[in-house]
Amino acid sequence: MDNKKTFTYDEAFDASLRYFGGDELAARVWVNKYAMKDSFGNIYEKSPEDMHWRIAREIARIERKYANPMTEEDIFELLDHFRYIVPAGSPMTGIGNDYQVASLSNCFVIGLDGNADSYGAIMRIDEEQVQLMKRRGGVGHDLSHIRPKGSPVNNSALTSTGLVPFMERYSNSTREVAQDGRRGALMLSVSIKHPDSEAFIDAKMTEGKVTGANVSVKLDDEFMRSAVEDRPYVQKFPIDSDTPQCRKEVNAKALWEKIVHNAWKSAEPGVLFWDTILRESIPDCYADLGFRTVSTNPCGEIPLCPYDSCRLLSINLYSYVVNPFTQEAYFDYELFGKHVAAAQRLMDDIVDLELEKIDSIMSKIETDLQSDEVKQAEYHLWEKIKRKSGMGRRTGVGITAEGDMIAAMGLRYGTQEATDFSVEVHRSLALAAYRSSVTMARERGAFAVYDAAREANNPFIMRLKDTDPQLYEDMAKYGRRNIACLTIAPTGTTSLMTQTTSGIEPVFMPVYKRRRKVNPNDADVHVDFVDEVGDSFEEYIVYHHKFITWMEANGIDAKKKYTQEEIDALVARSPYYKATANDVDWLMKVKMQGAIQKWVDHSISVTVNLPNDVDEALVNRLYVEAWRSGCKGCTIYRDGSRSGVMISVSKKDKKKKEETVDNAVPCKHPEVTEVRPKELECDVVRFQNNKEKWVAFVGLLNGYPYEIFTGLQDDEEGIVLPKTVTKGKIIKSTGEDGRHRYDFQFENKRGYKTTVEGLSEKFNPEYWNYAKLISGVLRYRMPIEHVIKLVGSLQLKSESINTWKNGVERALKKYIVDGTEAKGQKCPACGHETLVYQEGCLTCKNCGASRCG
CATH class of the missing domain: 3.30.390 (Enolase-like; domain 1)
Known part of the structure; x- marks a missing residue:
């Protein structure tokens, strides 16, 4: 491959810009994140077409190992222009890429068996976490096995420090791992049964704490009933022991209200309805064989057992709407079913490709210039992952463009009619994917531990049986190729390339405003905003891609410059009206998630977006409804509780103090406080x-x-x-002479306060x-x-x-604030003036280069 042709950044960007029809953001995302590169930054693909042929060639190679293989051309047609089937980031980057020794898995969960709360076990998890992250994987693990604070230990500390210090350790490790322009992703979870769960819930409420991890609390049905009915709840350690070392009774309602308050305040912790997850989980039918679910991946869409992993793929739902945004619109279920079956095949092929990648990783470890003692830990980690991946052959077929599909059908997201339609689509998807997995079991063999008797009472399997008895009969006879098949991920940057809404979400905004820096002396420039350092900006309107399609389908000139009143009127006429992330019927969105969850064997990553002025009572109601509706998890985001959202275009928004620059991130600063607090x-x-x-x-x-x-x-x-x-705290005091003094006060490990007096001296x-x-x-x-x-x-x-x-x-x-531009500074790698701050480091939006310090 050393003689393979390379392309300059500009060559790849220009070709990709044509591929995406002039969409600069999509082109830049593809070149920066997904074009095949080596460690020196050489680019080996000119446009996504090259990438799709690379993926198609590799999958076709695997297909030829089995009966009735798909051809390279067939696979390419499914991938081309991101129209039908879209592999997630890790498969898209890694398949056929010999320049990076990286995993194709998006998600991993780790966790040691037995007594795993010793320092050695905790450090081993830390090491395994970073070893996986350096291979591009997101990692989740559970902390419920760590002794609560104050528990006796047989070392010099005498008592355990509890969960929070180890949350910080794992968080800091994540922040240290670089992944080609992105940083590692981590999910930390803990059971509400754990006596330290309240400290876990509060850990991220302090600014700057645990910033390298998402956190979710695992809630069982008994806790939820106790919280709703205002009954006491028992916590204990170990959490599932009949003879616990410690036990305490807590006020479930008060603890629940703290979860609600923190989620309202900071969007965390997320909640995982753990009994629902375990009850519905097909892999947990094989819990005694190592498939006991313990945590989820960072976005929550894949609950996993220790050392299992999953690769993800999305089906672009919008592409199956024929005559979109017209009275004649209909959903092509026949083509959809055919493509879902193909997607499940491709996912199974990617399992084989991942097993090959794991072999490459293990070979590299063997030849690394390190001692055997150092190498053995990483090697053994990948041995465990290879065994679990090969045993279960877990896949993650998902979707994207749900919001656009609903709108293209002339329905409004958040209505009962739209929900009923979506449920029917996801039911069809589940049946087609499981039918494909059964067919592959007949041709290729079932996953190693398949046993129909173990799954006989699983609720998900029973729904398949009730809906399609023949499918169930065939599955019992031939088995199934994959232990679990389905998920719904956020899709993130992938949806920028499909040019659709993301995952199951509604459109964020059909129309929004951006700014670009301009020279006020140039001709035909309209200056709308001058920032605090004197730079001039011009505002321009950006339309969601499928909103333009709606305009064109209804004879509306998409190139005309409209006034604000005209834009508001257009949105009101469209199927996107009252169906955006911030104004959809929130309760219906939660109920929709629960209804669709019945046909997704893993989980669904979805966020309920709320305006800033909602109260905590609404968050409480939404969380309870999510539990009752059968959701496996729920995340609430209240506008302003975190930075980094776009502003909408409307008259009332113009009155807001918060403004948005070109990258659509608000610059938020608290009001000036004239008198310093004590x-x-x-x-x-x-x-x-x-x-x-x-x-x-x-x-x-x-x-x-x-x-x-x-x-x-x-x-x-x-x-x-x-x-x-x-x-700690800085305390200001005034002496008898009228002079101010500043003291620093902190708490030691035993809770005693210590003061460093007179900092200025x-x-x-x-x-x-x-x-x-x-x-x-x-x-x-x-x-x-x-x-x-x-x-x-x-x-x-x-x-x-x-x-x-x-x-x-x-x-x-x-x-x-992440996303803030470093004005006047040029990227040392590409020379563009496109540097922004991310996690305290300067990162180039153009080429992805990053430097800190």
Whole structure:
């Protein structure tokens, strides 16, 4: 492959731009994320057409191992232009790619058998997590096995530290792993039965804590009934023991209200209705053979047993609507069923391709220049994954474009009529996929441990039997090729390339506003906005792709420039009216999820989007309805509880203070507080100047930096501070002489408070004066990125490569809202002025290059 032709970034982008019909975002996403590259950044594919032929060739190679093989051309036709079948990111990137030794699996769950709460076991899980992430996988694992805080342990600590410190450890490990322009993804879960579950639920409420993980709490039916009926609930450890080491009775309603409040406030934790998951799970019919479900992948759509994995694929539902957005629109169930059967075949072929990839990974490990002791842990991890993947042959056939399919049929998302139609589509999908898996079992053999008797009482299998008795009879006779088949994932960037709505979700907005930077002196430029540094921006309207299709189908000129009133009127006429992410009937959306879940053997990743002004009572009602409707999980997002959403185009939105720049991320800053509160929450950030160890104290008001103090650590004249301290409070007091004093107070492991008095007295006077200057501009809400520029311009008496001011910059960068542009800076890799902050690092939107520090 060394002699294979390469393409420049511009060549690939231009070809992809033509492929996507001028859609710059889709073209850039494909080139940056999915075009085949080597570790030096050389691009080996010019457009998605090349990628689809690569995938088709590899799958056809596997097909030829079995009876009735599909041809390369047949497979390509299903993939071409993302029209029908769309592999998820890991398969799309990895199939046929010899330049990266990476897994094709999107999802993994890990977890050790037996007593797994020793330090050795906890560290082993940490190691396995990062080993999987470096191969491009998202990872989930459960913490219910870790002893609650205060439990006796046989080491120098004497008592257990509980769950939260290990949440931080796993979170930090995730943030350290790079995955070609993306970072690792982690799901941490815990059972509500665990005595530390309340601390788990609260862990992410502190700004900056556990930022590298999604967290979900596993709720059993007894807890939900206790919460709804206001009855006490018993927690214990071990959580499933008949003779627990500890046991306590808690107020279920109060704990439930905390879950609801935190979800309303910060969109986490997510909830997993664990009894529903286990009751419906087909793999759990084989729990004693190693298929006991313990956690989910990071987005929650695949509950998994330890060391199992899953590859994902989506079917573009919109493409099966004939005559879309017209009175003659209908859904082509015949073509849909045919393609679902093919999709299930392709998924099974990809299992074989994954087993080949695992062999390649294991071969690489064997030849790595490391000691056998180091290599053995990683090698054994992949041995376990290969065994479980080959035994169950689990697949993840899903969908995308549900929202566009519904609209194209002339239905409105969130109505009963639309829900009934969607359920029928998903029932058809489930029957076709399972029929295909049975056919493959007849041709290729069933998965290794298939046993019809074990599945006889499974609710999902019983629904298949009631709907299609012949399918059930054939399955009992020939078996099934795959232990479980279906899911619904978020699809994310994949939907940018299908140019449709994402997953099961409704359209986010049919019309929205973006900004692009312009030169105000150029001809024909209309300046709509000037930012705080004087850059000029022009606003322009962006239409959802299928909204344009609706316009064209109804004789509306999509190229005309419309006024705001005309746009509002157009949206009101369309099937997208009152059917967007933020204004769909929320209760109906939850009921729709529960109804469709009956025909999805894994789970569904879906978010209920709510406006900012809803109260906690609504969140409570939605969660309870999700449980009662048969959902396996639920995630609530209230507008403004996290940053990073687009703004809609309407008259009332123009009155909002929050504005959006070209990347559609709002710049949110709290209002200025003139009088400093007596106490401020504080983050402790350590850094190093040459060989000197320094520490920064960042005082926070509403999670936003309000002041900063810096000084030497562990020095006779400096600050003595335990290395474990990362949080505390800065307390301001006034002495008899009228002078202010700032003390830092923190809690030690035993809960005792310790105070470091007089921070200002411990600083070099020059640094102290600059710290006061920086605190002043922070206090009046200068954007963090501009504060960092200000710090960089300071002229200190003694500068070195690793200076004090660089440490202050690093301390402040963690508070920059992801997506904020680094104006005036060019990417060192591609030269474009397209740098944005992501997780405190500068990342190029154009080529994906990233640098931190």
